[in-house]
Amino acid sequence: MLKYGMELNEILASAEDLEALVIGRNALSGTAGYIEKYWPGCSVLIVADTNTWNAAGKRLYSLLKEDGAACEDPLIFDVPPYLHADYDNVLKVIKKAEESENPVLAAVGSGTINDLVKRASFETGRPYLCVGTAASMDGYCSSGAALSKNGRKQTMECPSPKVVIADTEILKSAPAKANAAGYGDLASKLTAGADWIIADFVGVDPIEEKVWNIIQPKLKGWLESPEAFASGDEEKLSGVFEGLNLSGLAMQILGRSRPAADSSRAASGAEHMFSHIWEMSGHLGADGNPVSHGFQVSLGIMCVTAMYELLFSMEAREIDIDFSVESYPDWETRAAEIEGNMKMLPSWEEYLGICRMKYVDRGRLRERLTAVKNGWDGLRIRIREQLPSYDEMKAMLNAAGCPVRPSDIDMDRTVAIAAYAKTQCMRNRYTVFDLAYDLGVFSKYIDEIDRSSRYLR
Numbered sequence: 336m337l338k339y340g341m342e343l344n345e346i347l348a349s350a351e352d353l354e355a356l357v358i359g360r361n362a363l364s365g366t367a368g369y370i371e372k373y374w375p376g377c378s379v380l381i382v383a384d385t386n387t388w389n390a391a392g393k394r395l396y397s398l399l400k401e402d403g404a405a406c407e408d409p410l411i412f413d414v415p416p417y418l419h420a421d422y423d424n425v426l427k428v429i430k431k432a433e434e435s436e437n438p439v440l441a442a443v444g445s446g447t448i449n450d451l452v453k454r455a456s457f458e459t460g461r462p463y464l465c466v467g468t469a470a471s472m473d474g475y476c477s478s479g480a481a482l483s484k485n486g487r488k489q490t491m492e493c494p495s496p497k498v499v500i501a502d503t504e505i506l507k508s509a510p511a512k513a514n515a516a517g518y519g520d521l522a523s524k525l526t527a528g529a530d531w532i533i534a535d536f537v538g539v540d541p542i543e544e545k546v547w548n549i550i551q552p553k554l555k556g557w558l559e560s561p562e563a564f565a566s567g568d569e570e571k572l573s574g575v576f577e578g579l580n581l582s583g584l585a586m587q588i589l590g591r592s593r594p595a596a597d598s599s600r601a602a603s604g605a606e607h608m609f610s611h612i613w614e615m616s617g618h619l620g621a622d623g624n625p626v627s628h629g630f631q632v633s634l635g636i637m638c639v640t641a642m643y644e645l646l647f648s649m650e651a652r653e654i655d656i657d658f659s660v661e662s663y664p665d666w667e668t669r670a671a672e673i674e675g676n677m678k679m680l681p682s683w684e685e686y687l688g689i690c691r692m693k694y695v696d697r698g699r700l701r702e703r704l705t706a707v708k709n710g711w712d713g714l715r716i717r718i719r720e721q722l723p724s725y726d727e728m729k730a731m732l733n734a735a736g737c738p739v740r741p742s743d744i745d746m747d748r749t750v751a752i753a754a755y756a757k758t759q760c761m762r763n764r765y766t767v768f769d770l771a772y773d774l775g776v777f778s779k780y781i782d783e784i785d786r787s788s789r790y791l792r
């Protein structure tokens with residue numbers, strides 16, 4: 336069971352929608368009790384795909400029946416072919432729910448199934464239950480579902496589930512690749528945390544202690560022994576599943592305390608932007624299917640860690656503020672640069688607005704960089720405490736079964752490197768890339784990574 340029970344209660348009390356997060360061996364057998372507690376008189380409508388039905392849905396269905404819970408006929412999506420997180424599939428869930436008298440939706444699966452049900456639950460005005468079948472991503476508890484509607488991937492508004500149940504026996508039997516993807520997604524909190532340290536340091540986005548403390552103090556513990564995790568160690572699987580879910584909660588809690596801010600700051604940084612870029616470009620893996628979020632993020636972590644290593648190999652005396660201010664473009668030049676980076680993406684013009692919000696005048700830039708130069712040594716210590724070196728990160732992700740070079744996800748190295756400049760234009764969220772950009776060394780270090788015989792190889 337959870338290592339941090341007391342703290343978890345406090346965290347749950349701060350979360351708006353999630354009431355219970357249950358992780359452990361045989362956790363599935365307690366589901367009927369949660370149905371009775373939170374959805375008395377409702378009939379359970381299990382939504383699964385053929386894989387997750389076989390892995391957990393079937394067993395859940397018979398356990399619920401044994402315990403006398405009312406059940407609808409399940410909705411099972413046939414796979415293969417690959418189940419897309421497409422809004423049309425949300426409509427199928429809604430239709431099935433509307434045919435039932437008094438249903439409670441129970442998502443049995445991981446990313447896609449959960450996202451479909453999360454949105455359908457919101458549109459039908461009924462909170463849902465989720466049975467996680469793999470420790471594969473941090474979206475179980477996040478508010479919002481990543482869905483394609485009219486060909487465009489977007490995060491659609493919807494609250495997290497009321498109850499999340501993960502049975503370690505089931506997590507253990509998930510495909511190794513699915514769990515490895517979750518490990519990669521959890522490891523992204525290392526780079527995300529480093530980015531937040533930088534944003535805090537330059538005064539753009541102060542760290543919120545309460546949210547920071549949900550994930551960061553325990554993160555290295557969750558991630559340790561990647562080999563044991565990869566071989567299905569139940570304690571390591573529980574830890575990663577817990578970390579992933581708490582990441583979703585951290586985002587929710589940050590969202591509530593800072594409604595105007597980008598709440599995903601709590602759990603994602605520049606590495607997630609790589610994933611968004613590759614997803615939008617429709618990149619497919621060797622099997623012809625989209626590469627999982629966690630695997631894209633894992634490669635994104637390596638891209639970001641390479642930049643961290645180069646940037647923080649600089650000494651304070653090498654920071655040339657006059658040079659940096661001089662190299663900083665006027666807005667017209669910057670806008671042309673953004674167009675060059677982004678115009679192959681759908682509705683690229685919106686990135687102009689996003690980057691305009693991040694753009695500062697040269698006076699402000701000089702002030703910022705003066706503070707950076709003066710505090711450089713202290714900042715570097717904090718970053719090095721937060722972030723493993725490139726080689727350590729690579730060894731850790733590799734041992735967990737995550738991709739660490741573009742070829743691992745069937746991607747051309749030039750495609751991976753071309754994403755750097757784009758990622759910096761994607762969000763109004765200050766990251767290591769913005770710091771490198773402000774210092775006037777972003778392109779120089781991308782070139783260095785490109786020429787290197789070590790990075791992303």
Ligand SMILES: [Zn+2]
Pocket residue numbers: 472473520603607628632
């Ligand atoms: Zn993620």
